[in-house]
Amino acid sequence: MKEYIVSIYVGSRSINMVEITRLMGVEPSGGHNQREVGGRGDRCYLDNFWWLDSGAGDEATMEAHGESLIASLSRLSPEVAPLASSGDLEVSIGVGIMYDTYTTSVRLPRELVAFASRIGAGFEVSSYPTEFEAGDSR
Numbered sequence: 001m002k003e004y005i006v007s008i009y010v011g012s013r014s015i016n017m018v019e020i021t022r023l024m025g026v027e028p029s030g031g032h033n034q035r036e037v038g039g040r041g042d043r044c045y046l047d048n049f050w051w052l053d054s055g056a057g058d059e060a061t062m063e064a065h066g067e068s069l070i071a072s073l074s075r076l077s078p079e080v081a082p083l084a085s086s087g088d089l090e091v092s093i094g095v096g097i098m099y100d101t102y103t104t105s106v107r108l109p110r111e112l113v114a115f116a117s118r119i120g121a122g123f124e125v126s127s128y129p130t131e132f133e134a135g136d137s138r
Contacts, residue, residue: 001130002104005096006054006065006112008073008121012089013047020050023083025075029053051094062095066112069093076119084120091121100130 007029010020017033031050054060054069083089093116097106104127116123 001098001100003058003098004056004060004062004065004106005094005098006056006062006069007094008052008069009092009094009124010050010089011047014088015083016048017050020048020089023077023080023089024050024052024073025077026052026072062106063109066109066115070111070115073115081118081120089120091119092124093121094124094126096126096128098128098130 008024010024012020013034015023017028017031020031021028028050029052032048034048052069052072054065055072056065056068060068080089080091084091093112095106095108097104106125108123115121
């Protein structure tokens with residue numbers, strides 16, 4: 001079994017959620033504003049944070065997640081890449097991999113890598129091993 005979660009994350013200390021939403025051209029899946037109270041220990045957030053999930057289902061391939069995310073961002077402002085380059089926006093594409101084997105790998109679709117490069121985004125890849133089958137060695 002291998003499942004993916006793919007999202008785009010945008011953070012900034014100088015650009016608020018309303019403006020980030022305008023720049024991204026779509027309502028976020030979630031986020032928070034700087035100085036809002038929340039998270040662990042009910043501390044104030046240090047930055048504005050916006051994210052959008054791909055919207056592809058749990059069983060979708062990595063390619064389907066990438067296509068869905070790119071399609072969701074079809075109204076992305078051309079201002080995003082320069083803001084990411086200047087450091088005013090921190091943009092990354094998060095890839096989560098859930099797997100039930102001893103090891104795993106992921107091939108990032110060429111279109112998703114090109115899209116990330118075009119908008120000045122990096123990648124954040126996280127792996128989440130699930131329960132191993134009975135008799136598997138660790």
